[in-house]
Amino acid sequence: MLCFILLLITTLCHSFVHSIPLFWVGGVTSNNAKICLQTSESNINTILVSSKKDLWDENNSQEILIEHNQYGFECTTISNLQPKTTYYYAYKDNNIINIIGNFETFPEEKQLTSFKFGFGSCEKFHEKGYVWNELSNKKADFYVHMGDLFYSDIEENDINLYKDSLYKFLQGKSQRNYLKEHPVVYMFDDHDFSNNNSGGWVRARPAALEFYDKLTPHYDFKQDREDGVYQAFTYGNVRFILTDLRSKSDNQGISTLGNIQKEWLKKELADFKNYSMVIWVSTKPWIGKKKDGIIDDKWYSFPEERQEISNYIAELGINNIVMIAGDAHLLAIDDGSHTDYSNNGGKAGFPIMQSSPMAQYGSSKGGPFSEGCYSFRYYKNYQYAMMYIEDTETKVCFTWNGYIAKKSDPKFKFNRCINKTDPNSSWVIKGTGGEGTCEIKYIPNWLSIIIGIVAFLSLVIICGGLAYLYLRIKNKNGSRAFSIEKLA
């Protein structure tokens, strides 16, 4: 009996000790996916992948051998998957199957389909996973994380610092809950590449690129990672272009893409007719004007390069491009009235949505935005956006909803359609290049009211106290005068 109890306790302890490793999934296509997971804390040698949650035998699952690397955290590609199918993945430890999570493969390429995904950036306070909870509730098919996954501002060329920061992110409870069932598309920005406003010149660059290449579940890049970690992928008939605006960016205001990436971007853009729509993921804000003499990291600090791309979009007559962007800590939408920096007589005013911050104080960089902007400068904001796409034979439509966590109604709503049977139909318009700003508030109104009331009450108390003291002193003096009088 005692033996039995001991055995039971050991078994229980065993299963507790072997908790699910840290993991995330990305690089998903119609028949591939990439799983990145921690291997250092357990004896993981194989991953099993099955489309049936309860069937893990050789005829129903794929076994993938894990090669142990020096990071103790491995990214492994899983191939030969079926389109639009849910796959479960597990690891085998002492012949026990431990399910880690599941993901759904993308539909067959070129297939016209409707889908939804979330997008956002800038997550300083990981412990508050409100945005991830909402993404789970909204069942966003995947999440496009446009950078500042952490705010480690790493300056040393040491990949372990990146790994530690990644682990902190992956340990978040709400984050894990979402990642357990959905892929992520991730591109770094300044604070997870190196420090504030960082670019290709920083000392940490090699470690940042190694981190991105080896520890994040990205799409394959066709180029050497030294040339930048830009990628593109397709969901149904929608093309996503993911630019790397940090690792090749200069600090002279000449190029934030680098020449090799710029040529690649142009080739990608030139294929716009092959897709129902093109979504350019930019980790930097597009709209705004360079302040006199100050070169920082935004697109407005690279005005010639920005104009070159605008002219290219106008010249090709691209009608179906939108941009989603991060970095500036606000939600904002422009319909294309202020995104057009072309000067060749064409039109290059594409719709843009800025989505940030997932968990950060607010900030505003550039503008204006036709639909306005929103966040609070001295208040923690938890914001994100959803994009809904409807793609049929006759039309392609999208809707952007900008959300504040815990509020059910979106703060912003915007939608556009292209009529596919009308060759002139376009959501790219003739606009101008925005050269202004967008003002955000300091704090929410309710907080201003509370501060006002507290300030008022404090004033009342202070005044009351002073009045009381004054009267007491006056009374004391009066009574002393009285006593002296009496004595005399």
Ligand SMILES: *[C@@H]1O[C@H](CO)[C@@H](O)[C@H](O)[C@H]1NC(C)=O
């Ligand atoms: C797998 O399939 C083969 C051939 O159909 C069969 O002989 C074998 O018993 C199956 N294995 C299991 C574990 O079901």
Ligand SMILES: *[C@@H]1O[C@H](CO)[C@@H](O)[C@H](O)[C@H]1NC(C)=O
């Ligand atoms: C980062 O740089 C910007 C200027 O581009 C500045 O406004 C901001 O305060 C800096 N942030 C930090 C955390 O230093």
Ligand SMILES: *[C@@H]1O[C@H](CO)[C@@H](O)[C@H](O)[C@H]1NC(C)=O
């Ligand atoms: C785009 O379509 C053209 C014409 O149909 C074709 O020649 C080309 O290979 C396609 N490009 C891609 C990237 O699919």
Ligand SMILES: *[C@@H]1O[C@H](CO)[C@@H](O)[C@H](O)[C@H]1NC(C)=O
């Ligand atoms: C789409 O364009 C075609 C051709 O111009 C037109 O006949 C049709 O009415 C349009 N459809 C919608 C929904 O506007």
Ligand SMILES: *[C@@H]1O[C@H](CO)[C@@H](O)[C@H](O)[C@H]1NC(C)=O
């Ligand atoms: C498209 O635009 C061109 C030039 O503005 C015009 O000549 C043509 O009739 C338009 N086509 C349709 C189907 O509206």
